Amino acid sequence: MIQIKDKSQCCGCTACASICPHDAITMQPDALGFLYPAVDVGKCVDCGLCEKVCAFNENYDTSLNMAQPDAYAARHKDMREVETSRSGAAFIAISDYVLEQGGVVYGVGYTDHFRVVHKRAISKEERDEFKGSKYVQSDLTGVFRQVKKDLKDGLTVLFSGTPCQTSGLNAYIGKKLRENLILVDIVCHGVPGPYVWRDYIAYLEKKQGSRISWVNFRDKQEYGWAAHHETFKFVNRGGVK
Ligand SMILES: Cc1cc2nc3c(=O)[nH]c(=O)nc-3n(C[C@H](O)[C@H](O)[C@H](O)COP(=O)(O)OP(=O)(O)OC[C@H]3O[C@@H](n4cnc5c(N)ncnc54)[C@H](O)[C@@H]3O)c2cc1C
Ligand code: SF4
Ligand code: SF4
Known part of the structure; x- marks a missing residue:
């Protein structure tokens, strides 16, 4: 079973919790609100699936990697989209295409009082909430299983997130269902802690x-x-x- 002894070896992607057939894993926050897997040993049957799926596992499947990636630079033609996105609005252009083909889009928005979470969108109006960087680790609880369900239902899925989140999803989905999954990972140098964000909001509200x-x-x-x-x-x- 998965055990996190070194926090640098876990990004909180939820792949292990999603794959566990006995629902033995829950994601628990540390003091800063970063999520880590906790195993209920009473439910665990030691099947090893959670360790195998983890992208930090040295046997992580990289067989779909390109030897030499193709690199392109792009910016949206509509400057209104560029102004309201954090960078060049490539995400809007790619997700527009997927939605117009009847696909679904996953990205980062808010729930409760600006708690940062991954969400599912089937329209451009819903998708627009994902525009713009939220500099906080997003909560992915339940999302990977929903992505797998959409793929099994025959939908094209665009999932956007940090590179460690897309690696986790890639491993969880596996090769058989990968054909209709489009992964969009953002340039990212790390995510701040959710509780820092929560406490900062509380501080500002008190001050104002x-x-x-x-x-x-x-x-x-x-x-x-x-x-x-x-x-x-x-x-x-x-x-x-
Ligand atoms: C945590 C974080 C760190 C970043 N670090 C860098 C950096 O080091 N250098 C740099 O050049 N750019 C950085 N960025 C900016 C990011 O690379 C650009 O936003 C990205 O290139 C997308 O640009 P865009 O204009 O197409 O879409 P944008 O409108 O800028 O962003 C929307 C996309 O970002 C995703 N997203 C938003 N918040 C999060 C989140 N918390 N977790 C996962 N996905 C999220 C949405 O799902 C959507 O796909 C960072 C962004 C985030 C969220
Ligand atoms: S699968 Fe994801 S959440 Fe689970 S231990 Fe690995 S990195 Fe952490
Ligand atoms: S070893 Fe198997 S049963 Fe135990 S937590 Fe991991 S996936 Fe679940």
Whole structure:
């Protein structure tokens, strides 16, 4: 069974929890809110599937890797899309295509009070919530199983996330169902802890004496490309940088 002795060997992708046939694994937060697998030894039958699926396993299947990747640079033709995305809006262009073909798109949005989670979208309106980087580890609980169900139902699936999340999903899905799965991983140098984000929101709300109603981790429309400012709107006040 999977046991995390070194936290640098787990990205919280949930592949192990998703593959366990006995639902013996739950994802539990550490002090910063990063999620790690915890095994209920009473339910575990030591089948080894969770260890095998983990992308940090040295036997991780890389047979689909290209010897020499093809690299292209692209920017969306519509500057409104570029202004409202964090980078060049390639995600919007690729996901538009998938949705127009009747596929589904997975990406990162919010639930509860700006808790960062992966979600499923079947329309452009739903997908638009995924625009823009949320600089926090997203919660993937239940999502990999939903992706597998969509693929088994014959849908084309675009899943976007950090490279460690797409590696985990790739291993969990396996080769048989890979044909209709499009993986889009973002350039990423690491995700901040969910509890840092949660506590920062609470701090700002206390300071401003008002609840936050809108968040932008990097407001290009207001501050341009070079600046890296989080912007917030409060229920009783205007925007705050
Ligand atoms: C945690 C994090 C770290 C990053 N680090 C770098 C970096 O080091 N260098 C750099 O050049 N760019 C970095 N980026 C920016 C990222 O590479 C661009 O957003 C990406 O290139 C997509 O650009 P876009 O304009 O097509 O879409 P955008 O509108 O910028 O982003 C939307 C896409 O990002 C995904 N996404 C948003 N938040 C998250 C999240 N928390 N976890 C997983 N996926 C998420 C959405 O699902 C969607 O696919 C980072 C982004 C994040 C979220
Ligand atoms: S499969 Fe994912 S969540 Fe499970 S131990 Fe490996 S990296 Fe961590
Ligand atoms: S070894 Fe098998 S039963 Fe035990 S936690 Fe891992 S996947 Fe589940």
